[in-house]
Amino acid sequence: xxxxxxxxxxxxxxxxxxxxxxxxxxxxxxxxxxxxxxxxxxxxxxxxxxxxxxxxxxxxxxxxxxxxxxxxxxxxxxxxxxxxxxxxxxxxxxxxxxxxxxxxxxxxxxxxxxxxxxxxxxxxxxxxxxxxxxxxxxxxxxxxxxxxxxxxxxxxxxxxxxxxxxxxxxxxxxxxxxxxxxxxxxxxxxxxxxxxxxxxxxxxxxxxxxxxxxxxxxxxxxxxxxxxxxxxxxxxxxxxxxxxxxxxxxxxxxxxxxxxxxxxxxxxxxxxxxxxxxxxxxxxx
Amino acid sequence: xxxxxxxxxxxxxxxxxxxxxxxxxxxxxxxxxxxxxxxxxxxxxxxxxxxxxxxxxxxxxxxxxxxxxxxxxxxxxxxxxxxxxxxxxxxxxxxxxxxxxxxxxxxxxxxxxxxxxxxxxxxxxxxxxxxxxxxxxxxxxxxxxxxxxxxxxxxxxxxxxxxxxxxxxxxxxxxxxxxxxxxxxxxxxxxxxxxxxxxxxxxxxxxxxxxxxxxxxxxxxxxxxxxxxxxxxxxxxxxxxxxxxxxxxxxxxxxxxxxxxxxxxxxxxxxxxxxxxxxxxxxxxxxxxxxxxxxxxxxxxxxxxxxxxxxxxxxxxxxxxxxxxxxxxxxxxxxxxxxxxxxxxxxxxxxxxxxxxxxxxxxxxxxxxxxxxxxxxxxxxxxxxxxxxxxxxxxxxxxxxxxxxxxxxxxxxxxxxx
Numbered sequence: 001x002x003x004x005x006x007x008x009x010x011x012x013x014x015x016x017x018x019x020x021x022x023x024x025x026x027x028x029x030x031x032x033x034x035x036x037x038x039x040x041x042x043x044x045x046x047x048x049x050x051x052x053x054x055x056x057x058x059x060x061x062x063x064x065x066x067x068x069x070x071x072x073x074x075x076x077x078x079x080x081x082x083x084x085x086x087x088x089x090x091x092x093x094x095x096x097x098x099x100x101x102x103x104x105x106x107x108x109x110x111x112x113x114x115x116x117x118x119x120x121x122x123x124x125x126x127x128x129x130x131x132x133x134x135x136x137x138x139x140x141x142x143x144x145x146x147x148x149x150x151x152x153x154x155x156x157x158x159x160x161x162x163x164x165x166x167x168x169x170x171x172x173x174x175x176x177x178x179x180x181x182x183x184x185x186x187x188x189x190x191x192x193x194x195x196x197x198x199x200x201x202x203x204x205x206x207x208x209x210x211x212x213x214x215x216x217x218x219x220x221x222x223x224x225x226x227x228x229x230x231x232x233x234x235x236x237x238x239x240x241x242x243x244x245x246x247x248x249x250x251x252x253x254x255x256x257x258x259x260x261x262x263x264x265x266x267x268x269x270x271x272x273x274x275x276x277x278x279x280x281x282x283x284x285x
Numbered sequence: 286x287x288x289x290x291x292x293x294x295x296x297x298x299x300x301x302x303x304x305x306x307x308x309x310x311x312x313x314x315x316x317x318x319x320x321x322x323x324x325x326x327x328x329x330x331x332x333x334x335x336x337x338x339x340x341x342x343x344x345x346x347x348x349x350x351x352x353x354x355x356x357x358x359x360x361x362x363x364x365x366x367x368x369x370x371x372x373x374x375x376x377x378x379x380x381x382x383x384x385x386x387x388x389x390x391x392x393x394x395x396x397x398x399x400x401x402x403x404x405x406x407x408x409x410x411x412x413x414x415x416x417x418x419x420x421x422x423x424x425x426x427x428x429x430x431x432x433x434x435x436x437x438x439x440x441x442x443x444x445x446x447x448x449x450x451x452x453x454x455x456x457x458x459x460x461x462x463x464x465x466x467x468x469x470x471x472x473x474x475x476x477x478x479x480x481x482x483x484x485x486x487x488x489x490x491x492x493x494x495x496x497x498x499x500x501x502x503x504x505x506x507x508x509x510x511x512x513x514x515x516x517x518x519x520x521x522x523x524x525x526x527x528x529x530x531x532x533x534x535x536x537x538x539x540x541x542x543x544x545x546x547x548x549x550x551x552x553x554x555x556x557x558x559x560x561x562x563x564x565x566x567x568x569x570x571x572x573x574x575x576x577x578x579x580x581x582x583x584x585x586x587x588x589x590x591x592x593x594x595x596x597x598x599x600x601x602x603x604x605x606x607x608x609x610x611x612x613x614x615x616x617x618x619x620x621x622x623x624x625x626x627x628x629x630x631x632x633x634x635x636x637x638x639x640x641x642x643x644x645x646x647x648x649x650x651x652x653x654x655x656x657x658x659x660x661x662x663x664x665x666x667x668x669x670x671x672x673x674x675x676x677x678x679x680x681x682x683x684x685x686x687x688x689x690x691x692x693x694x695x696x697x698x699x700x701x702x703x
Binding site: 108109111112115159160163166167170173174177178179180181182183184185186187188191192194195198199201202205206209211235238239240241242 | 307324390654670
């Protein structure tokens with residue numbers, strides 16, 4: 001299968017080269033690498049879909065291939081508005097593709113191709129988009145004077161991700177009605193999807209009503225990604241309870257905690273830096 | 286009046302909305318951790334999602350969204366995405382609240398050849414009372430005045446008692462038989478002209494069988510520590526006879542065990558006792574015990590039967606049968622499970638339907654989905670989840686459509702800045 005083949009490493013090298021050639025003159029080469037790798041990535045997903053006769057998104061191993069693809073896809077879509085959306089998006093495959101890719105037979109409860117496509121592709125697609133939002137947020141928080149276009153793109157990805165997550169979750173409820181006989185029952189996976197949606201809605205509303213600035217949204221979207229990652233990974237690998245048991249697994253908790261600590265550290269650092277720059281500005285005046 | 290206006294304004298504010306969302310998120314997150322810790326969805330639900338505070342939050346949403354919309358009246362065209370999404374949300378919330386109040390979700394178990402028209406509501410507690418005129422199911426908090434609950438124990442087990450009841454062996458027409466512990470030689474409990482009886486409490490079943498015979502017809506009654514009983518008979522040639530044993534349901538008279546031995550029919554009433562157990566960690570698996578006082582004179586301790594399948598026990602000198610079980614609700618359909626090779630082939634009011642995973646059947650807002658299929662001792666049995674949601678097509682699904690349309694119109698408008 002795929003995890004035994006060098007093809008995954010071709011993707012990794014492709015995205016790495018795309019990233020390395022982003023600065024300086026050979027920029028076109030970087031773009032070429034990115035497009036070629038992305039097309040190869042698309043081809044692999046397409047072939048898997050064709051071979052498995054279903055979208056390859058039924059377990060953690062499969063989504064590790066799909067989520068980075070969506071991040072790059074949206075990175076390319078937003079590239080016109082924000083040139084560094086693409087290199088940032090190319091980072092995500094480098095994080096996830098080295099993880100072992102696993103494929104398993106589809107459990108009977110997931111034997112509903114229509115629902116699998118509309119519900120899972122949307123939800124997991126939104127994860128990819130939220131990764132892009134979080135990367136843009138890191139970028140935003142590191143800058144002293146982030147451009148309005150960065151803030152706009154940040155909000156666009158946030159809106160689109162939230163929209164996908166809401167619609168995907170509601171459609172998941174309709175699938176649950178057909179499959180489990182009820183629309184919603186606060187299963188941990190449902191609950192964490194709800195928590196993520198709720199959190200992003202707080203961010204959107206607080207921003208729309210001018211209670212937080214772009215910086216607040218950027219900081220919030222990093223916390224949002226922690227919630228999303230818990231919905232994606234934590235429910236199945238840490239909580240390990242509920243009706244979505246076909247996705248349960250183990251391992252990676254240490255790395256996950258490290259990621260959360262890293263993110264908290266980054267937020268503290270960015271916040272301190274921002275305050276310092278504000279004091280400097282005031283002193284300058 | 287001023288205060289009312291301020292309250293109206295506050296209830297429609299973004300601050301109240303954020304407070305509601307944040308509180309709900311905390312509740313929900315706590316619920317998932319509680320569930321992981323207790324491995325019990327029911328436990329988590331009772332503390333969070335089914336907590337009255339949580340319902341209050343849902344009502345809070347309804348108020349907040351409605352008031353925030355009313356505050357914007359007269360509406361402008363640019364407010365269309367806001368109105369669509371929020372009206373969709375109101376409809377979904379309304380649907381949820383109506384489902385909670387008037388909806389129903391239960392399990393209907395039907396065995397091959399059987400027809401049923403009622404379902405059990407899981408994790409509810411009720412008393413099934415059957416007399417010669419009618420059968421009724423009463424929730425424990427609405428029992429008839431003659432019934433009083435005098436004791437509640439969270440977890441228990443019910444044990445049937447056949448030939449050995451407590452420290453005595455009981456056979457109708459014979460004096461009480463002393464029950465011994467295993468010893469060598471095995472002590473007799475009774476000697477008649479035709480046969481001997483040995484009644485023992487032991488787990489050494491095979492050894493007792495080997496040592497019991499002493500040249501005369503013998504009835505060996507054994508009870509293991511887990512309560513299982515064995516009835517073994519020997520004729521003159523020490524040959525183990527096939528047990529001729531059966532139970533008889535005498536309706537309001539209770540149950541009898543019958544055994545043919547040495548040309549005689551031995552009888553004993555089938556009785557039971559319920560004994561407390563330490564509470565199990567998982568709430569879904571708890572079987573509480575209630576002690577009922579009926580007409581201030583008769584007491585009975587009953588263990589909960591979550592599938593509503595235990596024996597109904599006679600009370601009030603055989604005028605009434607009772608069973609402690611989940612609440613039973615009638616549905617306006619008759620579900621039959623005819624003989625079929627396929628596990629989900631059923632008849633609903635005589636009309637053949639086929640239920641599969643991800644393939645449900647719906648009639649008059651009642652939805653039937655396949656939950657579980659089992660075969661026990663050759664008898665096929667299907668569990669169906671029956672869901673009745675009166676607001677699904679009126680509010681919930683149209684609300685979802687409106688919400689999706691509203692979200693799309695937000696995206697199309699592309700106004701991201703405050």
